[in-house]
Amino acid sequence: MARIAVAGYSRLFSSLSRPRHSILLFSPPIHTTPLLSRQMSVDAQSLADRLSSSGLLKIKGLIGGKWTDAYDGKTIPVKNPATGEIVAEVPCMGARETNDAIFHANNTFKSWSKVTAHERSKCLRKWFNLLIAHKEELGQLITLEQGKPLKEAMGEVDYGASFIEFFAEEAKRVYGDIIPAPLADRRLFVLKQPVGVVGAISPWNFPLAMITRKVGPALACGCTVVIKPSELTPLTALAAAELSLQAGIPPGAVNVVMGNASEIGDALLASPQVRKITFTGSTAVGKKLMAGAAQTVKKVSLELGGNAPCIVFDDADLDVAVKATLAAKFRNSGQTCVCANRIIVQEGIYAKFADAFLKAVQNLKVGDGFSEGVTQGPLINEAAVHKVESFVEDAISKGAKVILGGKRHSLGRTFYEPTVITDVKSDMLLSREEVFGPVAPLLLFKTEEEAIVLANDTDAGLAAYIFTNSVQRTWRVSEALEYGLVGVNEGIISTEVAPFGGVKQSGLGREGSKYGMDEYLELKYVCLGDMNRK
Ligand SMILES: NC(=O)c1ccc[n+]([C@@H]2O[C@H](COP(=O)([O-])OP(=O)(O)OC[C@H]3O[C@@H](n4cnc5c(N)ncnc54)[C@H](O)[C@@H]3O)[C@@H](O)[C@H]2O)c1
Ligand SMILES: O=CCCC(=O)O
16 A cells, blocks of 8 residues: 555645754665565655665665675665665674774775865865765655654754764864974974764764764774764665765765674774764763773774653743753654653742643644654564653552553554643653653652752753743753753754763763864874974
């Protein structure tokens, strides 16, 4: 059955303007005909045709500038989470392909790191222009493999591309230092140099932005990269890599391998040529990578899971708090590391907030991301739904009350009803861990001190949100929160110009902004002596 309404989204595309952000077919060897033609519906086939004619539907890995199958010919399927249909088969690569990708990245590093900052900047700028020129196709790919509504996917393209534009500019601003010397016959300099080959491992929830946020600064600094996208969403990464080649970024500077995650990860960790691992994903995998990087003492940056508190004080503007909390909670159907995970509401505003929030959540529309008006796509897979279900069951068994949703959506598959749960307590799974789904748990507090204790009562420390009209409280609470990002009266705070990253077990290092460059640079101190010699 055709589930993708081609006419509908064509109209949507034509109504969307070009960006201003603030905020098949190569067949792998064992298949002789393109998978899309064999396994998808008629409407899906026209989508495939459009993507295919754009040249952006790549289904091979990229090693040293060559589109490459797995050496043993094995493939893995990529599925549309909204329909369960297989949309492509991509190579199931492992250590051998990864080592070759590292080899090429290392060779290319020798030349790319010597290219002037001005030239690197120009290449990145061209890449940005191409990403924006292909916004529609990239948005389609994101919705196809990740499931988020097309409008949100197009927003991700703007957001993802913004990192390339920003770091194209930053490439020209890698300044060193001259330090006043303690001895008269010396001069002291600090040089900033690229770290070398970077292994970049990314998750499925932002198939483009979580890659560009890493690769943009890496290339800007003169590093080369081996990307391992999530096996659930590799098509967007491959399309972006194709555009990097079209932009003139040299073959070998951007490599993409996917397949056996732990084998690829181990190869990246073991290689002395890989000098930096940058990872976005779960805390559990981040810890493994951090331990593994010790073998060769690599630089590591980790963007891991969150457990964001969203604190609504009695003095908050109710409309602002409801609207912003809705955005912070239900972005990408709750599958965002900075999604509000615990909505902590002061007793004086609790009833009014719960009522207004419930009404707002009732207006969300669940469905296939390609259908017009849909705001909530499916969850990524069955495991994600099981996790949500187990958290909701745990809360109910401990006394929480479901006031909306609380079960799978009638659309079936991995669609889950937008859910609001009250009477949530801090011992419930919903409070302890990130639910990564469309479930909004409401907790009640009495005093500011209590709210801060509740908010900080977690190993995570990525994003937090507060709603208040008091300037003094804004400062006090922002300073007291053990988090890397704080939104005040705002639910969507990510931008390429500000540092993104967590404290505690949410990670190490920062991405985006001028600080994002430091992660890909080494400092070298040079001492020039004997200055008095004539
Ligand atoms: N802090 C952030 O910026 C941020 C952003 C997005 C997502 N996240 C977090 O990511 C998680 C969701 O993403 P996910 O389910 O893809 O996470 P995940 O940790 O399961 O996977 C992330 C990536 O790591 C790879 N991987 C898994 N095991 C590996 C191994 N042993 N060696 C090397 N690579 C391995 C996966 O294939 C994938 O590419 C959530 O916890 C979310 O909070 C964090
Ligand atoms: O999921 C995490 C990244 C989302 C963001 O950059 O705002």
